[in-house]
Amino acid sequence: MDSKGYRKKVYRSSEKDCGKCPLREVCCGKVTKFKKLDDSIHKPLYDAMHEKLNRDKNYTRYLTKRRSSTVEPVLGTLINHHSMKRINARGIKSANKHVLMAALSYNLKKLLKFSARKVKIKAQIQDLPKVKSWFLSKLQNTSVISLN
Structure with a gap:
């Protein structure tokens, strides 16, 4: 575990191996005598996702649009309206x-915003055939003027 409590895999070379290497200064630095690599325990999952994103450009574009429409507006609202700057x-x-x-x-x-609101006025549904026949009878009684 590191200082923040995350579990990691730590790979470290020996000073004997790196001491005689001609690339030691480029790889380790001038002062350090060995190389140390820290990897997350979830590195295989990161690598699989990275490979998946590089393989299919349409999938990458889809995920980017989805993230920009779901996650980023929430973060923007929290930062700008909920004093999270x-x-x-x-x-x-x-x-x-x-x-x-x-x-x-x-x-x-x-x-x-999404909770159901109680309706104060109750509406009654009229029977459609009665309304239709009433409307048709009104149309038959009216005269049509043609503009020829």
């Missing part, structure tokens, strides 16, 4: 509370 809180826990409250208020606004 800068979090004035001390510590990760209080900053986390701030973000959760902003997300909660965003979701509540969305819920209120």
Whole structure:
């Protein structure tokens, strides 16, 4: 685990192997005597997704449009309307509370927009054949003037 608590795989070469290598300064630097690589435990999943995105350009375009229509407007709303440009809180826990409250208020606004509203006036449905026959009888009784 690293300092933030994420699990990682760490690969490290020995000083003996890198000490005699002619590319040590380019690879490791002037001061460091060994090479260290950190990989996420989810690296196979990242690699599979990267390969999938590079293989099919239409799929990549579809995912980009989908993300820009679903995720990015939410982030824009949170940043611009819920004071998320800068979090004035001390510590990760209080900053986390701030973000959760902003997300909660965003979701509540969305819920209120889509909740069912009670209808105050009740309408009755008339029988369609009666209306149709009434309308046709009115048309037959009226005279039509032609403009020839």
